[in-house]
Amino acid sequence: xxxxxxxxxxxxxxxxxxxxxxxxxxxxxxxxxxxxxxxxxxxxxxxxxxxxxxxxxxxxxxxxxxxxxxxxxxxxxxxxxxxxxxxxxxxxxxxxxxxxxxxxxxxxxxxxxxxxxxxxxxxxxxxxxxxxxxxxxxxxxxxxxxxxxxxxxxxxxxxxxxxxxxxxxxxxxxxxxxxxxxxx
Numbered sequence: 001x002x003x004x005x006x007x008x009x010x011x012x013x014x015x016x017x018x019x020x021x022x023x024x025x026x027x028x029x030x031x032x033x034x035x036x037x038x039x040x041x042x043x044x045x046x047x048x049x050x051x052x053x054x055x056x057x058x059x060x061x062x063x064x065x066x067x068x069x070x071x072x073x074x075x076x077x078x079x080x081x082x083x084x085x086x087x088x089x090x091x092x093x094x095x096x097x098x099x100x101x102x103x104x105x106x107x108x109x110x111x112x113x114x115x116x117x118x119x120x121x122x123x124x125x126x127x128x129x130x131x132x133x134x135x136x137x138x139x140x141x142x143x144x145x146x147x148x149x150x151x152x153x154x155x156x157x158x159x160x161x162x163x164x165x166x167x168x169x170x171x172x173x174x175x176x177x178x179x180x181x182x183x184x
Contacts, residue, residue: 024032061067083089121127
């Protein structure tokens, strides 16, 4: 029976070290040696031809202005195009496009719902009460800041008067002694 298991490491060594030359006749040995020389010559010739053709290829590419970067770009473009034409890519693209449309619709619905809730909240009695309190507080502050002016003064007027008072304070403050500054 023949063994069907692959050769193990020791079996390979035994086969490699086996001397089959004793089983061949002198005539067969001479034929094999001649064939070996012929194959080596053919391999050498093929390598030389291949090398010459590769040099010629490089020369032609240089004359055409083709370089490695251009080739990479062309290969990438071709690969990208080939991938886009596959069924899997088309199905994935369609699925993602559909999912994107659904997500956009969902976000739109959420935005509409939030706007509606804010509108409802703004119309609620609690919010109206809060809004009135804020308006009252702002009016009160304007009156206090503006002093005798019944309108309370505009923001620009209050800002201007504050800046003017601050400038006067700085001008008068430069005359203070160090002791006065420490007492403040």
